[in-house]
Amino acid sequence: IGIAAQRSRELLAARQNLIIGQGRIVQAGLRPNPSINFDSTTDHSFGAEGEGVYGVSYLHPIELGGKRSKRLEVALLELERNRAELAFRERQIEAEIKSQYAEALAAVENLRAVEQLSQLSTQTLQVTQVRLDRGDVSRLDVNLVRVEVNRLVVQQLQFQNRARAALLSLRTLTGMDATQAFKLRGELQAPPVELTQGEAEQLALETRQDLKAAQLAEEAVAADIRLARAQAVPDVTPFFGYRRETSVFGANALARVFNSNGLIPGGRLSDRDKFWSFGVSVQLPFFNRNQGAVQEAGGRVAQARQNREFAELVVKRDVAVAFNRYQAARQAVELFQTEILPLGRENLQTIRTAYSLGDQPIFEVINEQRRLVESQNGYIDALKEDYLSVIELERAIGKPLR
Numbered sequence: 001i002g003i004a005a006q007r008s009r010e011l012l013a014a015r016q017n018l019i020i021g022q023g024r025i026v027q028a029g030l031r032p033n034p035s036i037n038f039d040s041t042t043d044h045s046f047g048a049e050g051e052g053v054y055g056v057s058y059l060h061p062i063e064l065g066g067k068r069s070k071r072l073e074v075a076l077l078e079l080e081r082n083r084a085e086l087a088f089r090e091r092q093i094e095a096e097i098k099s100q101y102a103e104a105l106a107a108v109e110n111l112r113a114v115e116q117l118s119q120l121s122t123q124t125l126q127v128t129q130v131r132l133d134r135g136d137v138s139r140l141d142v143n144l145v146r147v148e149v150n151r152l153v154v155q156q157l158q159f160q161n162r163a164r165a166a167l168l169s170l171r172t173l174t175g176m177d178a179t180q181a182f183k184l185r186g187e188l189q190a191p192p193v194e195l196t197q198g199e200a201e202q203l204a205l206e207t208r209q210d211l212k213a214a215q216l217a218e219e220a221v222a223a224d225i226r227l228a229r230a231q232a233v234p235d236v237t238p239f240f241g242y243r244r245e246t247s248v249f250g251a252n253a254l255a256r257v258f259n260s261n262g263l264i265p266g267g268r269l270s271d272r273d274k275f276w277s278f279g280v281s282v283q284l285p286f287f288n289r290n291q292g293a294v295q296e297a298g299g300r301v302a303q304a305r306q307n308r309e310f311a312e313l314v315v316k317r318d319v320a321v322a323f324n325r326y327q328a329a330r331q332a333v334e335l336f337q338t339e340i341l342p343l344g345r346e347n348l349q350t351i352r353t354a355y356s357l358g359d360q361p362i363f364e365v366i367n368e369q370r371r372l373v374e375s376q377n378g379y380i381d382a383l384k385e386d387y388l389s390v391i392e393l394e395r396a397i398g399k400p401l402r
């Protein structure tokens with residue numbers, strides 16, 4: 001599980017959502033950029049008398065209605081939702097790893113059990129061969145035991161392949177290289193769960209990260225509708241500027257009077273005026289008051305509320321199903337431990353002893369041995385089911401129980 005947290009490609013990709021969310025927070029907190037305008041008007045392409053207007057102005061937009069704070073609120077809630085979804089996916093992968101771990105352990109336990117029975121069958125084959133040499137049994141008895149030995153060898157190969165497949169799945173889930181070797185440790189024994197179904201349900205409602213994500217999504221869309229309403233408030237843009245106008249008089253009557261008296265050198269009269277300007281620009285919300293965005297956000301609020309209510313129902317259902325599965329699996333394990341396996345081993349030992357004394361045919365030994373093999377495989381399957389039921393209950397609750 002620790003290796004998967006560091007190497008799993010799926011988790012590494014999911015963690016990028018946190019970086020994306022942090023970038024959205026940064027973007028949401030930014031203020032509008034100011035602007036500066038330069039303009040120039042000249043008559044160089046026409047009369048070329050030297051007239052012109054030059055100006056510069058500075059505009060600084062100001063957001064009203066609390067838009068920036070509401071954008072930040074939405075971005076923060078989205079980041080928290082991403083964290084909850086990541087935590088939920090981490091729990092899912094943890095449960096998948098534990099499940100594959102249980103599959104691998106079960107295959108190893110099955111293999112170990114079959115190997116033990118294979119040794120018993122080999123001993124039975126040796127005893128049967130000795131009795132054949134003495135003339136106590138027929139060649140058919142030896143062949144029947146040899147077939148049983150080979151059948152157990154086939155089962156060993158099957159369980160070996162199952163264990164390899166489970167280990168390969170573990171490597172894939174943890175992000176390990178397919179050729180990297182590791183050994184399984186531990187036993188296929190799950191500790192008892194000290195919780196009632198009601199306690200498990202209450203704990204799940206408090207800790208399930210997918211439910212938390214649904215709750216945060218509901219809060220986020222509620223913040224969205226507040227943002228949509230704030231965006232309907234028009235912003236203001238204060239500005240101030242400087243302008244310089246140059247006017248040239250050379251062809252009008254006044255200029256001709258001054259020219260006749262020699263008062264205007266060059267025959268032209270020029271005038272330069274300088275101005276400061278300032279004011280405020282406000283967009284008038286006559287038509288677009290963000291009505292569509294407000295309506296959309298309202299629909300998303302209702303949708304998120306229904307998703308959250310459905311998530312609560314799913315949590316309760318998951319706990320109920322997992323708890324019932326755990327109780328059934330625990331009862332099956334106890335039955336195998338107290339009744340089925342002890343009696344099966346005792347029966348096989350009794351029949352083997354009777355066969356060695358010549359009181360039972362080899363058919364009975366083989367049949368009883370097969371029943372014991374089935375019982376042992378059934379017991380291992382019951383242990384695996386018990387182990388998996390605890391994992392499923394942990395998945396339903398949203399946290400480890402041990």
